[in-house]
Structures are given as C-alpha cells and as structure tokens.
Amino acid sequence: MVAERGVVRVADLAARFDVDTSTIRRDMKALEDEKAVRRVHGGAVALDEPEKRKRKRKSGGGEDDLASTSGPQARIGRAVAELVAAGETVFLGPGQLSLAVAQHLADHAHLTIVTNGLAIAYWVAAHTSHTLIVTGGQVEDHDQAMAGQLTRSALSSLRADHIVLELGGVSAVEGLTGDSLSQAEVARSLLETGSQIIVLVEASRVGGVAAAYIAPISEADVIVTAREAPSSFLWDLSEAGVRLVLA
Numbered sequence: 634m635v636a637e638r639g640v641v642r643v644a645d646l647a648a649r650f651d652v653d654t655s656t657i658r659r660d661m662k663a664l665e666d667e668k669a670v671r672r673v674h675g676g677a678v679a680l681d682e683p684e685k686r687k688r689k690r691k692s693g694g695g696e697d698d699l700a701s702t703s704g705p706q707a708r709i710g711r712a713v714a715e716l717v718a719a720g721e722t723v724f725l726g727p728g729q730l731s732l733a734v735a736q737h738l739a740d741h742a743h744l745t746i747v748t749n750g751l752a753i754a755y756w757v758a759a760h761t762s763h764t765l766i767v768t769g770g771q772v773e774d775h776d777q778a779m780a781g782q783l784t785r786s787a788l789s790s791l792r793a794d795h796i797v798l799e800l801g802g803v804s805a806v807e808g809l810t811g812d813s814l815s816q817a818e819v820a821r822s823l824l825e826t827g828s829q830i831i832v833l834v835e836a837s838r839v840g841g842v843a844a845a846y847i848a849p850i851s852e853a854d855v856i857v858t859a860r861e862a863p864s865s866f867l868w869d870l871s872e873a874g875v876r877l878v879l880a
Contacts, residue, residue: 635670635679639878640871642676671879673864678871678879705859706730708880709833710737712857713797716831716878719743721794724823725753727778727816728799730833732756738763747793749784749819751777773815780815785822796823799833801843803858805869808850810843817845824852831855840866850875 634649635641643661647654661677664670670677710733717723719742725731727750735753738744739761746757749768757765770784798820802810809832811817824830830852836859850873858867860879871877 635664635677639876640673640676640678640867644675646676671860671864673868675868676871678864678867678877705836705861705880706733707737709857709859710734712878712880713831713833714738714741716855717741717744717795721745722747722792724748724788724791724793724796724828726750726796726798726820726823727753728833730799730835731797734797734833736760747791749779749788751779773813778813778816780813780819784819788819788822788826791823791826791828793826793828795831796826796828797831797833798823800838800847801834802838802841803832803834803850803853803856803870804840804842805850805866805873805875807842807846809847809853811845811847812843814845817847820847824848829854831857834858836860836862839863840869 634646643654643657646657661670661672665672670679706729709730713734714737717738722745723738724747725735731750732753735746735757745764745766747766747768748754749770751772754765754767757763768779768784768787770779771781772779800809801812811820832853832855834856839858839862850870853875855876855878856870857878857880862879867877
C-alpha cells in the first residue's frame, strides 16, 4: 500500500487490517529498518524498493552504475524515469534534476523528448537516439532555459504524456512556485495541456516558497523529491492529496 500510494496513515492501516495501531507501528519500524519505508508523524512514506536497488547494483555496471544511484539528483532522475513507458512523449523543463531524468531515460525505447532547456537538448542529442524537439525562444542565463513568446507558442500545441518541471518551491499552503518569472509563465501554460504533471524539487526546498507563483499544489499529479526532505512538510503534502515519490 505504501508503494502504491506513496504515503499511508497508521489509523487507516489499523482499520483496514483490523489490528491495533501499535501493531502497525511495529511493522512500520521493521520496514524502516529494512529501508523500505520512512516513518513520519502519523504514518509512513515510500522509499525506493530495496530489491530494485540490489538488482541494479548486481547488473555488472561497475563503479559508474554505483555512482549513478548514490546522489539525490541521480535518485530523483531514476525515480522519474521509472514512471515513463516506451513510446511516450515527455516534456523536460530546464534544471539539473531534469537533466538527471534525461540521463536515466537514455535506455528507454522510442521516446520523444521535448525541452526548452539547452543543456538537456544537447545531452539528449549527443547521447540518445530519441526523437528530440526543442521549443526555441530566448535563452536565459539561469539553467540555460528558453522562454518568451516563441517558447509559449511552441508549447501551445504540445501533447505530451508527461510534463516534468523542476521547481524552486513546493508547499501544501503556498503551492507550486519557481525562481524565474519567465519560467513560471512557461510552467503555467504547460499545466493547461492536460498531461500528467510531475514536479521535481530538491529536498531542501520542500515546504519552501520561491519568488514566482505558478499554481496551487493540487495542479501537481506527482511530486518527486529526495528521501532527505523534512517529514513534516512531506506529511502536509500527503494531506493535500498529492502523490509523493521519495527517491
């Protein structure tokens, strides 16, 4: 249930399985000891599946494979890549977390990658055989991102299976926020496409608020962050009904 929902409550599990809450808490403690879940106030949130991590490390990739799973950015990139199926279209916004997603999508088959990030476009073109669509627009220094009317016009006809956006702040109360006003405009236009919205946020910025307001938290379908994020803020997000993936 934790793996499926991202977060569960002690009270709900006790009612579901007709046991005492103390039994559920003991089971959660055992799962946390196995690094399968992370306990938070009133419940637990999901982590990577331990067996999946072991399989990746036994696949013969050597030091590079181990390094690719070690840091928060790489873990987030891998977690998002696991949400993408072969043949799908994925929009990747600019940012280091988005670049990590692109790198973990390299082995997927027959993807179409759309991006307004120059660094992402270069990496996809140089290292994959995916179909690549670059939006165009004025390049900003921040994250080598493209923005402006040309970018918004290109995205107006976008039909993607997943929209992946790295944001500067995610708060249950203050909603989705970004560091750049121009990128916030791009993000708002993407929220109107009807695609699955996957929000990436660094652990340190969970619960935080950036300068540019984008939308209420309910506009995010999935929020992906590192497992080091503060438990209290994660619980607030789960209470808001957002699916959480902790990498």
